[in-house]
Amino acid sequence: MSELKYLQGYPESLVDQVRNLIAKQQLKPFLLKKYPCCHDIKTEKALYDFVQELKSDYLKKSAPISKVVYDKKIHAVDHALGQHAFVSRIQGSKLKAKHEIRISSIFREAPLPFLRMIAVHELAHLREKEHNKAFYNTLEKKL
Structure with a gap:
């Protein structure tokens, strides 16, 4: 298997x-x-609001999220279910950091607990970048 x-x-x-x-x-x-039916979070605006609500409930003091989108390029079978990206850009003399979350577009038609699981997983990456013991402790304690 x-x-x-x-x-x-x-x-x-x-x-x-x-x-x-x-x-x-x-x-x-x-x-x-x-899970007989899927959620109604179809637009990226609704997805952003959903993830922001989860973040405000569990990770209030973490870095802000600038973008949350459904991504057709993420293939769940052989790649990933979601991705967290930390993007740094220099603007003048300042370093701007942005956090982006991309969730596979297959979750647009999934049950809400599945979407929530992926969103929570990606939010945990705001605290821990790697899938290590501290990452899973964050999932258990905070989310």
Whole structure:
């Protein structure tokens, strides 16, 4: 069975449950039963507002986010589900830093908990850049 790369860092018991569902070809029916409909956050403005609300609830003192978009170029199967970019630009004598979050466009039609999971993951990168122990602690404690 292929490696479940999007589940790395999660408890082994959860990963085993997913492996079992995949082996029995029950993952899709399970997810459709649990999440029968998708969210209504279709525009990038609505997505930005959604992520800003999450940020204001959990990460008030973190850096501001300048951009949140659905990105058609992010391919969930072989690349990523979302991306956090830290962009630095020099404007005159000042260094301007911007944080951008890009979420795969497949989540435009996904259930709200899936979109929230990706947004929370990318927001955690405001505190921790790498997927290390501190990153996962941030997810557990703050988000």
